[in-house]
Structure formats: C-alpha cells, structure tokens
Amino acid sequence: MYGLYGALLLWAVALYCVRRDFARAWAEPCLRHPVMVFEGDDWGYGPLEQADALRDIARALSAHTDAQGRHPVMTLGVILAGPDEARPDEAEACVALDDARLAPVLAEMRTGVARGVFSLQLHGMQHYHPAVLDKACAQDPALRAWRRQPFPATEDLPSPLQSRWTDASSLPSQALDGTDIVSRATAEVSTFARIFGVMPAVAVPPTFVWNDAVETAWAAAGVRALVTPGERYERRGADGMPVDSGRLYRNGQRCASGLTALVRDDYYEPVRGHRADRGLEALARKWAQRRPLLLETHRSNFVGRHARHQDSLAAIDSLIAGARKRYPTLCFVSVEALADAYAAGGSVLLDHGLPARLRALPSRLLTTGRRRKVLLLLCVLTAFAVALTA
Numbered sequence: 051m052y053g054l055y056g057a058l059l060l061w062a063v064a065l066y067c068v069r070r071d072f073a074r075a076w077a078e079p080c081l082r083h084p085v086m087v088f089e090g091d092d093w094g095y096g097p098l099e100q101a102d103a104l105r106d107i108a109r110a111l112s113a114h115t116d117a118q119g120r121h122p123v124m125t126l127g128v129i130l131a132g133p134d135e136a137r138p139d140e141a142e143a144c145v146a147l148d149d150a151r152l153a154p155v156l157a158e159m160r161t162g163v164a165r166g167v168f169s170l171q172l173h174g175m176q177h178y179h180p181a182v183l184d185k186a187c188a189q190d191p192a193l194r195a196w197r198r199q200p201f202p203a204t205e206d207l208p209s210p211l212q213s214r215w216t217d218a219s220s221l222p223s224q225a226l227d228g229t230d231i232v233s234r235a236t237a238e239v240s241t242f243a244r245i246f247g248v249m250p251a252v253a254v255p256p257t258f259v260w261n262d263a264v265e266t267a268w269a270a271a272g273v274r275a276l277v278t279p280g281e282r283y284e285r286r287g288a289d290g291m292p293v294d295s296g297r298l299y300r301n302g303q304r305c306a307s308g309l310t311a312l313v314r315d316d317y318y319e320p321v322r323g324h325r326a327d328r329g330l331e332a333l334a335r336k337w338a339q340r341r342p343l344l345l346e347t348h349r350s351n352f353v354g355r356h357a358r359h360q361d362s363l364a365a366i367d368s369l370i371a372g373a374r375k376r377y378p379t380l381c382f383v384s385v386e387a388l389a390d391a392y393a394a395g396g397s398v399l400l401d402h403g404l405p406a407r408l409r410a411l412p413s414r415l416l417t418t419g420r421r422r423k424v425l426l427l428l429c430v431l432t433a434f435a436v437a438l439t440a
Contacts, residue, residue: 075414078300079392080340080406082399083379086333087342087388088366089277089314091127091173091254092349094147094155096203101154103352103359104162110363111167114370120382121166122370124347126159127173127254129204130241138198141184144176145201148245152201156245169384172250172273174214175238177204179226185219186211205350210290213259222293223286228263235267243272251275251386253309259283259292265307275389276309277344301341302392310393312385314344320365321351321358329369330376337377340401340410342388 090107093100104126111122130147137143147156162168186208187193193211196202210218215231217224242250249272255264261284265276278299283292299311316332318324329345336343351362373380381399383391391397 071415074298074300075411076407078341078414079302079395080401080403080410081337081342082401082406083381084333084337084373084377085342085381085383085388085399086122086329086373087344087383087385088122088124088318089127089254089344089346089385090124090349091346092129092177092205093126093159094129094173095132095145095152095176096129096155096201096349097353098152098155098201100349100353101158103349104155104158104168106359106363107352107366108158108162108165108167110367111370112165113367114374114382116374116380116382117378118381122382123167123169123384124162125169125171125252125385126162127171128159128242129173129177130175130238130245132176132204133197133199133202135198135200138194141180144180146241146245160246169252169386170242170246170250171252171254171277171385172238172242172268173254174256175234175241177212177214177256178207179214179217179234182217182219183207183211185217203350203354205348205354208290209257210286213257213286213292215255215260215264216285218286218290221286221290222288225261225285231261231263232267235264236271239268239271239273249273252277252312252389257283257292259286261295262307265305265309269305269308274310274393275386276305276307276311277314277385278311280313280315304393310389312344312389312392313341314346316343316345318345318347318365318369319351320347320362321356325365326368326372330372333373333377335413338410338413340406341414344385 093104107124111124114122131144134143134145159168159170163170183193187197196206204212210221210223215226217226239250251273252275253268253273254277258279260282280299282295282297282299284295285293287293299313301311301313303311305311318329332345333343350357352359383399388399391399
C-alpha cells in the first residue's frame with residue numbers, strides 16, 4: 051500500500067511541475083482541420099533574380115487546392131529597403147522596394163497576392179539596424195564591401211547583425227534606445243502601407259530577436275498579429291546566439307501589446323536537404339496537437355549563392371501533394387486569416403469542444419523526449435506499486 055501512496059505522490063509532484071505548461075496547453079484553442087502554411091522570410095529588397103523565383107513559386111502553389119478550392123499560401127516576410135550602393139558610407143541611406151529597379155520583384159509579389167498564393171508580412175524596413183551595421187562596418191572591410199554591392203543579399207551578413215532590434219555591433223549585444231525603436235517600428239509600418247496600399251496585418255521580427263517596445267510600437271501603428279517561435283529572444287549572447295528571455299507564447303494568445311501571437315517552430319529548408327517526409331512528420335505532430343503547421347523557409351532556398359531553386363520547388367510540390375493525400379480535410383489559409391480566426395474565437399477553423407481539447411492535451415504536453423521518459427517511468431512505477439498491493 052505504501053508503494054501505491056508513493057506512486058501517487060510522484061504523480062502529484064509531476065503534475066505540480068507541469069502546472070503552467072498544462073494551463074497554457076489547455077488555454078490554446080484547437081483546430082477543427084489540419085492547417086499548413088509556408089512562411090517565407092527575407093523577400094523584397096535584394097537580388098533582382100527574385101522576380102523569376104517568385105513567379106516559379108506562385109506557379110507551383112497554384113497547381114494545388116484544398117477541399118474548399120483554396121491554393122496553398124506562402125507568406126512573404128518582406129524586407130522593405132537595403133543599402134544604397136551610390137551612398138555606401140551614409141548609414142541611413144537606403145533604396146526602398148518601390149524603387150524602379152526593383153519593379154519586377156514588387157510586381158511578382160502583387161501578382162501572387164492577387165492569385166491567392168502569397169500573403170505579405172512585415173519583416174522589417176531593413177534586415178539589420180542601419181546605425182549598428184555602420185559601427186560594425188568601421189571595424190570590418192568585408193562588411194564595407196558588402197554595403198557597396200548593388201542590391202546585396204542580407205542573408206550574407208553575419209547572423210548577429212541581421213537582428214534589427216538589438217545592438218550586435220559587439221557581443222554580447224546591447225539594448226537599443228526605446229525612442230529609436232518606436233521611431234523605426236512606426237516608420238516601417240507606414241512604409242509598408244505606402245508601398246503595398248494596405249497596412250501590414252502580421253509582423254515577423256528578424257531572427258526572432260525583439261522586445262516589448264517593438265511589439266507595442268507595431269500594435270500602435272496598426273499591426274494585428276505577431277509570428278513567434280513560441281518564445282522570445284531579446285539580445286545576442288557573447289557567442290552571437292539569441293538569448294532566451296523566458297517569455298513564452300502560444301497560438302491565439304492575446305499579448306499585453308494587443309497583438310495576437312502565432313507560433314512558428316518548424317522548418318522546411320530544401321537547401322539543407324529537407325524533403326517531403328520531414329514536412330509530413332511535422333504536419334502529423336502539429337495535427338495531433340490540433341495546432342497549425344507554420345513551416346519556416348527562406349529566400350536563400352531559391353535565390354543566392356547556395357540556392358537550389360529547382361530542388362526547392364520540387365520539394366514544396368512534393369510536400370503539398372503528400373499532405374493533401376494524407377489529410378483530405380487539410381486547409382490552406384494565410385497566417386493573417388489564421389490570426390483573425392484565433393482573435394475572433396468563433397471561426398469555423400476552430401473546435402471548441404471538450405473532446406478536441408482532451409485529444410490534443412497529451413500531445414501538447416509531451417513535446418520533449420524527457421517528458422515522455424518521465425511519464426513512462428511514472429507509469430512503470432505505478433504499475434509496479436499496484437502489482438505489489440494486489
């Protein structure tokens with residue numbers, strides 16, 4: 051009998067330890083059908099061959115539909131500006147996406163939106179902080195040379211310098227002035243609206259490094275939703291890696307800033323060898339959790355030094371075909387539509403029934419191998435204790 055009491059005590063301790071995770075998992079709404087979205091970052095300012103890549107991607111996505119006749123959607127995390135080769139030594143000098151030389155790229159973006167295969171998200175005015183990059187350029191000739199190229203790819207910058215909302219000119223990074231953050235966040239929202247004629251509904255922080263000031267400024271400027279990796283990084287450490295702030299996010303969460311959070315924590319990078327089976331595994335895992343699959347991918351799969359354009363198109367096509375075959379009720383929606391569904395609460399995309407929550411809860415809680423091992427150990431100990439008392 052004491053063994054059974056001991057097992058019950060261990061269960062109580064385990065449940066106490068995961069109480070916050072349990073509350074978050076229970077509070078997150080459940081989807082009624084599987085949802086898959088491709089999240090494409092870094093499009094906009096940059097190499098002019100983007101236009102051909104965007105045309106090919108739109109053609110590949112247009113070849114598929116879900117049961118409601120909707121095409122798969124790739125969101126384009128838009129970079130609105132970059133260095134001006136004519137004024138490379140002026141930190142704030144830039145060429146915007148609506149420059150005549152970038153007209154073919156902008157045209158393909160707009161065409162894809164009209165066809166229902168692209169959805170635009172704010173990624174940033176630049177994929178760096180101009181003043182921070184300027185300080186780094188003073189110490190690095192290679193960075194100065196990068197800034198003198200015509201329409202350079204920001205993917206070629208060192209990763210810490212791609213973070214827009216922290217000063218990573220030296221490591222560990224330092225916080226930026228709050229007034230500077232508000233000014234830049236507000237300006238990039240208005241620039242997006244000027245170029246595309248609509249306010250950005252969704253924002254994606256570059257390299258997922260941001261803070262409360264950024265969120266609040268975006269919300270005040272009219273942004274409605276925020277794509278996160280499920281947690282927040284606010285700075286870069288001495289090793290250049292993002293440092294976890296301890297702030298967690300869940301799908302549909304109403305942030306203190308007023309933004310609706312979504313979680314993107316799966317990746318599909320064909321240039322790194324990712325194929326359909328990887329995407330299908332992620333979709334199965336997310337559907338078991340009754341969560342949407344937001345697959346992060348990047349322009350570098352299609353454009354740039356390491357791009358494998360045709361392979362990347364084939365990988366996406368194969369994944370979509372496999373997903374449609376395995377999940378006949380699969381839904382293709384934009385992240386903007388998904389965020390609005392979470393915010394509204396009563397959407398047909400969501401299942402508020404108790405059975406859905408009970409089915410999703412174990413998969414949401416047992417997201418790590420360590421938790422599964424602890425659960426298995428508790429089950430074994432409980433069975434052993436029951437056997438002893440029999």
